[in-house]
Amino acid sequence: MLTADRQLRDRATGTDQRRPPRPDQPTPCATDPGNGSGALAPRLISLPEVMDRVALKRTSIYELIKTRDFPAPVKIQRASRWVDIEISDWIRVQMSKR
Template identity: 40%
Template sequence: MDMRLLRLSEVLALVRLGKTTLYQLVKDGDFPAPIKISRRATAWRSEDVSNWVKTREATR
């Protein structure tokens, strides 16, 4: 299991979406929500992002 945490710039590069679109998907429940890693920082679990990408590939 990959326990790596991805920052926003890494997630955007992986999923090829804009920041506004990504946060709208999170708000709508269509993309994994980030976790707080400090008072002012958030990150996404790489496993969650990978699973989201695989789901998208399966629906193509």
């Protein structure tokens, strides 16, 4: 049985393993075919992964969000998820400040 967190992640990334895709639906792919650039499609990540990537604890992250100094999460029902590229951009900005 899948956990709720894994179900949300699988649905967000298109890798839901509970049932195979129907033949009339396109299969999910790693690139976004819409823009033709071959760029990776946006990925949503959980708070523990954000905390690991930015080396900050939950309280510090939410304090930075409150002051608009950190990307706000996307709400999916009760869950909060962050856009991977927004976190990467924030990290790059912090690195450029040194």
